[in-house]
Amino acid sequence: MNTLKTFMLLAAMTALFMGLGYLIGGASGAMIAFLVAAAMNFFAYWNSDKIVLRMYSAKRVDETTAPNYVGIVKQLAARANMPVPAIYIIDNPQPNAFATGRNEENAAVAATTGLIRMLSPEELAGVMAHELAHIKNRDTLTMTVTATIAGAISMLANFALFFGGNRNAGGAIGAIALAILAPMAAGLVQMAISRTREYSADRGGAEICGNPMWLASALERIDEAARRGAPNEAAEANPATAHMFIINPLNGQGRDNLFSTHPATANRIAELRKLAEAAGTAQRRPWS
Template sequence: MNYLRTAILLAGLTGLFMGVGFLIGGQSGAMIALLVAAAMNVFAYWNSDRMVLSMHGAQEVDARTAPDLFRMVQQLAGRASLPMPRVYLMDNPQPNAFATGRNPQNAAVAVTTGLLNQLSREEVAGVVAHELAHIKNYDTLTMTVTATIAGAISMLAQFGLFFGGNRDNNNGFGIIGTLAMVILAPIAAMIVQMAISRSREYAADEMGGRIVGDPMWLASALARIDNAAHAVPNVAAEHNPATAHMFIINPLSGARMDNLFSTHPSTQNRIAALQELARQTGTGGGLRAPAAPRRPAPHGPWGGAAGGTDSRRGPWG
């Protein structure tokens, strides 16, 4: 049902994009809009991961530079039957994470230093499993397409404001229709983008809880990240709010009304769904209090000598 809903919403977003093109230039405008959307999505398909990682100053790490984190991702990817994604670290005090990439063979998982320093290993494992679920479900590609079309709709709406629409297309809307388009089309696009993102977050929570083996680890992580996100600013996300939907928890402070159309469902509802999953799978059922914040490792987040963690103990040490 989630996949069908996502497909319907994506189709609606594409139709809205063509509708804006029609209001601007009639049938030819609709076709041009469709071609523009296709071109933008081709570009995003091949380059979106590098662009997003660069926006957030993410640096790639490996088994030498971040052995514990790398091994955790490696083991959880194996549990999820996924190829090993690239692993990135963002020097950011806000605990958060996201995944990107056009497919599982070309994917990346990025976490902040705040996530490693403030969450327990179990909670970090839950977050990583959630991001791997996004990769397995191809959500990283879906959300890239969604963000691209939504951005293009806003751009076209601005063109409509400047050019006043096509006076020869007989659509009967005139200047009133153009003004309505400029105001309502971007709002409609944000609502559709929000609906798609929310449905994918619930699906990734469920699959992530199953991958990690205990849904309550992810539930505890969500509670801790949600609390911290309101207190610790994410400067890179504030400068690039269009990428906020990619993070496991909305990284924006809301100071500029960025939360008006939040792309993330209620954290309390997500935790409740994970609690229900824990009861169904017999792995718990009550959200335990978050562990004490971790202190930064002396040799960087989860540093130390490679091989310092016994892999037989699992990715959560």
């Protein structure tokens, strides 16, 4: 099902790309945009994870350089019966994390230094279990490819706005309208899919780590820190990647509306508490 959703998403974003190409150069512009989009889709499928990790200057670590963090991820991967992903650290004070990669065999997880310093081992396990759930659900393929194509659509829209567009395709007014609406449409698709998948990954992460309250506690602390902390400059420079993180890196005030990249944190915590009560794990036991 996720493969079909990925195909439909890429098709929709390719159509937006072609529309912008038509606006700039008519039929020939649309054809060029189609060829560029096809090449980008192919490239993004194989390399989008590397692109995102490079955007955030992520450094790969092992048990020698980050023993506790790496040890937790390895134990969680064993519990989830999946290969251990490549493990990265991002030097950033904002507590956050994301997963990337096209499948379980070619996946990576990344956590910020702020997250690792702030959370207890139990809370860190909850967060990383959430990211492993994204990998198991193959959400990471859609999320990383979407980030790459959405960024490209935004850049092409700005190009269309700058040059005024093809007069036969609506002139300057058409250029302005499409330059605004195309990246907005791409963003809406991206955001709606992200919100749904966050709830699913929360449930999957709770199963992997064994206690929903670990993730609930982590989300509460991360959200509070994101609200009062300094902005994530790398995320601000690459807003098309915001949906990949466990908490919106652009701000900590997401709500469940059309323009949110993430569900409201309070709603996610409430769902996790329901899971804990149903499973009889509302009392947090130590990580081991």
